[in-house]
Amino acid sequence: MLRWIGVGALLVAAAAGAWWFLRPAPAGPIILISIDTLRADHLSVYGYTKGRTPNIDALAKDSVVFDRAYAHAPQTLPSHTSILTGLLPFEHGVRDNIGFTVKPNTPTLASMLRTAGYSTGGFVSAYVLRAETGINQGFDVYNADLPAGSLDRPIAQVQRAAPDTVSAAIGWLNTHVDPKLFLFLHFYEPHMPYEPPARFNDLAPYDGEIAAADESVGTLMAALRQRDWYDSATILLISDHGEGLGDHGEDEHGLFLYEPTIHVPFVLKLPREQSAGRRVATPVQHIDIVPTMAALTGFKAPSGLRGRNLLPVATGRGELTAQGIYSEAMMSRYHFGWSELTSLTDERYKFIRAPKPELYDLDRDRAETSNLITERAQVAQAMRGGLESLIAGRGVDAPGAVTDEDRQKLAALGYVGSASVSSETSGLTLPDPKDRAEITREFSLAARAIGHRRLVEAADRLKAITKADPGMIDAWNQYAQVLFRLGRNTDALSAYREILSRRNGAAPPILLGAAAVYLTLGRFEEARNHAELAITGDPATAHQLLAKIALAQHRADEAIRQAELAERADPTLPMTDFVRGVLLHEQAQKDPSKFAEALPYFERARDHIKARTVQLNDLRYYLGDCFAHLGRLAEAEQAFLEEIKLFPNLIRARMGLAMLYEAAGRPTATESTINDMLAAEPTPATYASAVELWRVLGHPDKSAAVAAAARAKFGGK
Secondary structure (H helix, E strand, C coil), X not given: CHHHHHHHHHHHHHHHHHHHHHCCCCCCCEEEEEECCCCHHHCHHHCCCCCCCHHHHHHHHCCXXXXXXXXXXXCHHHHHHHHHHCCCHHHHCCCCCCCCCCCCCCCCHHHHHHXXXXXXXXXXXXXXXXXHHCCCCCCCEEECCCCCECCCCCHHHCECCHHHHHHHHHHHHCCXXXXXXXXXXXXXXXXXXXXXXXXXXXXXXXXXXXXXXXHXXXXXXXXXXXXXXXXXXXXXXXXXXXXXXXXXXXXXXXXXXXXXXXXXXXXXXXXXXXXXXXXXXXXXXXXXXXXXXXXXXXXXXXXXXXXXXXXHHHHCCCCCCCCCEXXXXXXXHHHHCCCCEEEEECCCEEEEECCCCEEEECCCCCCCCCCCCXXXXXHHXXXXXXXXXXXXXXXCCCCCCCCHHHHHHHHHCCCCCCCCCCCCCCHHHCCCHHHHHHHHHHXXXXXXXXXXXXXXXXXXXXXXXXXXXXXXXXXXXXXXXXXXXXXXXXXXXXHHHHHHHHCCCCCHHHHHHHHHHHHHCCCHHHHHHXXXXXCCCCHHHHHHHHHHHHHHCCCHHHHHHHHHHHHHHCCCCCHHHHHHHHHHHHHCCCCCCHHHHHHHHHHHHHHHHCCCCECCCCHHHHHHHHHHXXXXXXXXXXXXXXHHHHCCCCCHHHHHHHHHHHHCCCHHHHHHHHHHHHHHCCCHHHHHHHHHHHHHCCCHHHHHHHHHHHHHHHCCC
């Protein structure tokens, strides 16, 4: 009896111990960290030896590491949409960074967890993930507070530094007592341009940016430990896509579907470090994230998702159902007029559907150097069939589609769209991006020339590209912008007209670019017609430009009306105060007392717009000019300097600052400001302005010197 009592006691104790070990743990935080543009093979956890990522390494030791994880698109917005919805790009419809938004009421990981009782916060570092894209759906707090600036540089480069993003995220974490929360944290390092802190100068620039992102990962981990939340946390560290770094002729990403751009890190830390140190060789994908989080937390995922729950393979208690992994690269179709690419990847092979199809044996040829499309025709045929079955009936979604009415207006302006590539056109009939490597390289060189302000060189390169490939819309667009900056307005209009004639419909930036040229030329009716056509796609910017057109025509009531419409479309845009200030500023040329009346309008506009990422050009110029006329010189200087920092390519504030310094008896500062102006925007128009400015300031010798420099640089008399 005593023996059986002892056995029974042991059994009871064992059952109690098992219950204690297997009991549902209190909900810990769920952390999703996305490090943009991070190649898996540039982390030491994947065998890389030239970098420095101690914090990611430490997290990986506590985690399950998936050796072969894949993105569905090599672009930021489409990829993150798949991550957060569990849908493939052709299912959620976001096919490019530009011209697409997440459909309203789309279920997201954030909305699913919020329904399950989690607080949800998203903190992102890039303009392409701003709330207006719809990627913010389901978040209680969505923080995309980027540094104020202009869009003079590509939108893909508008970002905030990882330390600022992680600081904002930790501030949000610290407002919570209950750890039942979901944090989505996005870093933009190591995206181009690679500009790591100086302490990482011993590393290659790309690796230096990875090291910088790693520091911010460490900052977050320390914050979780300080709150005693790390142990209970589920942490997933991933990337949205990789980077070409010259492999296969691609420096960055978006064009191809080779391993460097779609093989991504995937590090999953489970609560209480379950299965720490485990490696999983089975291929996984971004759309597996939502089903996995559903299994971990118990929320109900939408029916029909293709992704799989990764917990069985992560814990070693089961296997994954084999599934071909789909990826697509649409940038070449939307931006260059070439074929899109789609691919299917399984445990051994990758098949890329293109005008010239490709098949690679990833077990033996991870660098994808040997195309086996002929040697292994049976494998290729099977994978082609699987891919075509998956995408059957799925068209190429048209970005920024216009209404039939707007298309008729375009036709009335002479844009017939006869040479456009229809969204119904089969990509297999278009040029293969592989065959356009030289043009792609030349386009990159042109972009670098623009970045380094070598505008004449850029124009020459872009002109050559448009001759070699007339259907390359992005080249025409860049060419038009550079010509406009060079003051070659008639040529810029010809380039814009070429774009508009080649598109079946027109993106708002193209219409607004053409409208800006017409405005500069004083062709107000044409400027207004083009801006009005952009209202459907971008009402705030279109009405903003229409207000400026009305100001140029001295139509005060119309300018105010358009300003009010711009504010209605975007309440962060203080156009009404700006326009009223400009109207008073114009009156002040005859009645100087109006400068004092104009000033409060500009001050209110400046205060209103401070939190906005994209600022309003000329606002601080007018503010500085009012301060200068009122004798408040220190405030005038500060306003001019702020305008220059935000809009380095615009010269109006630089000219105002130079005159301010000259009036204050600071000739060295005057000369430095004018020289900086010539360096910032080295165009014939800028040189002509400098010539006239030196003349007005009473320095004919310096005026003549700049004129001579202009002749040497640009030719002419």
